[in-house]
Amino acid sequence: MANPIEAQGLRKLYRSRLGGRTVAALDGLDLRVEPGEVFGLLGPNGAGKTTTVKILLGLTLPTSGSARLLGLPAADPASRRRVGYLPEGHRFPGYLTARQTLGIFGRMSGMDATALRARTGALLERVRLERWADVRVRKFSKGMTQRLGLAAALVHDPEVLLLDEPTDGVDPVGRREIRDLLQEEAARGKAILVNSHLLSEIELTCGRVAVLRQGRVAAEGSIEALTAKTSRYRLVATGVDESLLAAFRETGATVERVNGHFDLGARDLDHLNALVDRLRASGGRLQELTPVRSSLEDVFVGLVREGAEKEGGRS
Amino acid sequence: MKALAASIEEVFREASARWTLVAYFALSSLFILVFAAAVNLDIVDGALAGARLFGRSIDLGGRSVDVDQLVLGFESGFSGFLYLVGTFLALFATAHLVPRLQEKGTIDLYLSRPVGRAPLLLSRYLAGLLLAAANLVYLIGAMWLIVVWKTRVLHPRFLLSGVVILFTFAALLAFAFLVGVVTSSTGVSLMTTYALFFFGAVLAAHDRIAAAVSTDASARSIQALYWVLPKTAELGQATVALVAGKAAPDRLAHFNAAGVYGSTALFALVSLAAASWIFSRKDF
Numbered sequence: 001m002a003n004p005i006e007a008q009g010l011r012k013l014y015r016s017r018l019g020g021r022t023v024a025a026l027d028g029l030d031l032r033v034e035p036g037e038v039f040g041l042l043g044p045n046g047a048g049k050t051t052t053v054k055i056l057l058g059l060t061l062p063t064s065g066s067a068r069l070l071g072l073p074a075a076d077p078a079s080r081r082r083v084g085y086l087p088e089g090h091r092f093p094g095y096l097t098a099r100q101t102l103g104i105f106g107r108m109s110g111m112d113a114t115a116l117r118a119r120t121g122a123l124l125e126r127v128r129l130e131r132w133a134d135v136r137v138r139k140f141s142k143g144m145t146q147r148l149g150l151a152a153a154l155v156h157d158p159e160v161l162l163l164d165e166p167t168d169g170v171d172p173v174g175r176r177e178i179r180d181l182l183q184e185e186a187a188r189g190k191a192i193l194v195n196s197h198l199l200s201e202i203e204l205t206c207g208r209v210a211v212l213r214q215g216r217v218a219a220e221g222s223i224e225a226l227t228a229k230t231s232r233y234r235l236v237a238t239g240v241d242e243s244l245l246a247a248f249r250e251t252g253a254t255v256e257r258v259n260g261h262f263d264l265g266a267r268d269l270d271h272l273n274a275l276v277d278r279l280r281a282s283g284g285r286l287q288e289l290t291p292v293r294s295s296l297e298d299v300f301v302g303l304v305r306e307g308a309e310k311e312g313g314r315s
Numbered sequence: 316m317k318a319l320a321a322s323i324e325e326v327f328r329e330a331s332a333r334w335t336l337v338a339y340f341a342l343s344s345l346f347i348l349v350f351a352a353a354v355n356l357d358i359v360d361g362a363l364a365g366a367r368l369f370g371r372s373i374d375l376g377g378r379s380v381d382v383d384q385l386v387l388g389f390e391s392g393f394s395g396f397l398y399l400v401g402t403f404l405a406l407f408a409t410a411h412l413v414p415r416l417q418e419k420g421t422i423d424l425y426l427s428r429p430v431g432r433a434p435l436l437l438s439r440y441l442a443g444l445l446l447a448a449a450n451l452v453y454l455i456g457a458m459w460l461i462v463v464w465k466t467r468v469l470h471p472r473f474l475l476s477g478v479v480i481l482f483t484f485a486a487l488l489a490f491a492f493l494v495g496v497v498t499s500s501t502g503v504s505l506m507t508t509y510a511l512f513f514f515g516a517v518l519a520a521h522d523r524i525a526a527a528v529s530t531d532a533s534a535r536s537i538q539a540l541y542w543v544l545p546k547t548a549e550l551g552q553a554t555v556a557l558v559a560g561k562a563a564p565d566r567l568a569h570f571n572a573a574g575v576y577g578s579t580a581l582f583a584l585v586s587l588a589a590a591s592w593i594f595s596r597k598d599f
Contacts, residue, residue: 054423054598054599057423057426057427058426059422059423059426059427059598059599060598060599061596061598077429077430077431077432078429079429080427080428080429081429083427085423085427087420087423087424087427089419089420090420090421090423090424091418091419091420091421091424092424093325093328093329093421095328095329095332095333096325096328100328103321104321104324104325104328105321105424105428107317107318107320107321108317108318108321108322108425108428108429108430109318109428109429110317110318110429111317112317152424162427
């Protein structure tokens with residue numbers, strides 16, 4: 001069976017208006033999202049997240065490489081038959097009511113009137129807009145518009161969801177509801193790609209993420225795997241004096257005394273074991289040594305900085 | 316098909332919710348009211364009453380004119396005026412269709428649905444034509460009914476003027492779509508299309524202009540432009556000739572030629588094809 005979302009070697013070059021400078025928005029991007037998975041796309045501004053989504057939807061044509069949705073080329077309109085999309089900063093026609101909006105966009109996705117009527121009521125209830133069903137969209141708050149956008153993306157019960165900043169402008173309760181809704185859809189086998197700047201949301205929603213940097217995937221994996229890559233440990237031990245700490249630092253380790261324990265930074269596992277040997281050799285006793293898990297934000301910021309340093313080194 | 320019908324419905328919903336359509340129909344209503352008031356003047360009433368009493372002719376400056384002929388002459392002359400008003404109003408009401416579709420935050424919503432870009436664009440074009448047709452039926456139909464009510468003269472050829480106006484509008488709208496796809500600007504689409512209308516009208520004198528220019532190349536360019544661009548002046552005359560029918564003066568008869576319609580239709584097709592081609596390849 002074909003992957004719901006697949007991109008291989010995607011490149012997108014933008015030429016400046018006068019035809020001189022060329023900028024690579026994507027530079028050989030590979031991506032795959034499985035059924036039942038909520039996949040997060042992260043990256044700083046200009047990393048290529050939106051370009052990736054736009055290529056997947058056929059809104060932008062790639063310079064090279066291939067993008068497929070449910071096994072069909074992204075440029076083929078039929079590939080979007082089972083795809084729902086929530087764009088960032090979307091502008092639904094303000095003169096339509098919520099019900100009319102779902103009606104128009106549901107029919108544009110090929111739904112017939114009977115199925116649409118049944119689906120619209122249930123969906124508006126699901127995004128808590130049932131009382132606003134017949135109110136014009138121009139009267140909606142940002143959060144309500146966002147929830148309507150989600151309903152419009154789901155109206156034809158798609159197998160693939162592409163969501164750009166889905167919780168943008170939504171209050172904390174609404175955010176929680178959207179997260180729950182995405183988890184429910186994933187549990188029903190939907191493949192969901194979430195593009196967001198809100199790392200905490202991604203951390204809570206997605207099982208796997210890819211961090212884009214300069215048009216490429218800089219890191220990819222489950223959130224657990226990405227945040228487990230750590231070099232920092234919480235150390236609790238007796239018999240640690242200033243001379244031992246100085247000796248640790250001489251080896252290149254970082255060590256700080258924090259509220260009754262030590263925050264220890266080692267290069268790798270060998271370095272860590274050498275530090276523990278040193279502690280024991282000096283008569284100290286180890287009570288606790290726990291890896292400190294990084295947050296997704298730590299990983300993200302680390303990757304972005306690493307990229308900026310590499311870029312600086314090159315220039 | 317469902318998708319395209321939804322796209323057309325959306326255009327109509329937009330039109331009914333926005334002031335442009337209200338203004339479009341309000342202006343048409345204003346023309347109808349002014350026309351109704353004009354034919355209700357005492358002098359018209361008196362002349363028509365006299366015609367009813369003393370036969371089917373009216374004395375105009377010592378010359379006896381048959382009422383039927385008078386109505387026919389009036390309707391054919393007035394259709395020329397309607398040609399100008401109808402085309403301009405229709406363009407004003409529909410030039411935004413592409414620029415508004417291409418707005419950031421809007422275009423993504425449409426293109427992310429399983430609809431090809433060219434069919435999406437053509438559905439908007441069709442919606443524009445339907446809107447204009449609805450207004451023309453209202454404007455011309457109402458005026459025709461007023462004339463029938465006032466004169467008891469039934470002359471259905473007047474309704475044919477709507478067909479030529481719609482044809483001309485279709486050609487100009489295709490060009491407005493092309494400009495709209497390229498520039499995403501309603502203002503630029505309107506300005507360039509109105510300019511095309513006037514330029515096409517000026518080129519009706521292509522033979523005289525070509526004779527007046529100094530080089531052969533310029534003369535050939537003028538002739539080529541004439542055959543490439545829509546024949547807006549000729550189509551206006553053709554409207555008058557079509558309504559007048561056999562009573563049309565000889566000088567107007569040749570305007571209803573296949574070349575006038577054919578070259579204008581070709582211009583529309585090429586404009587629409589170019590608009591679809593560019594729209595299909597555009598990055599959003």
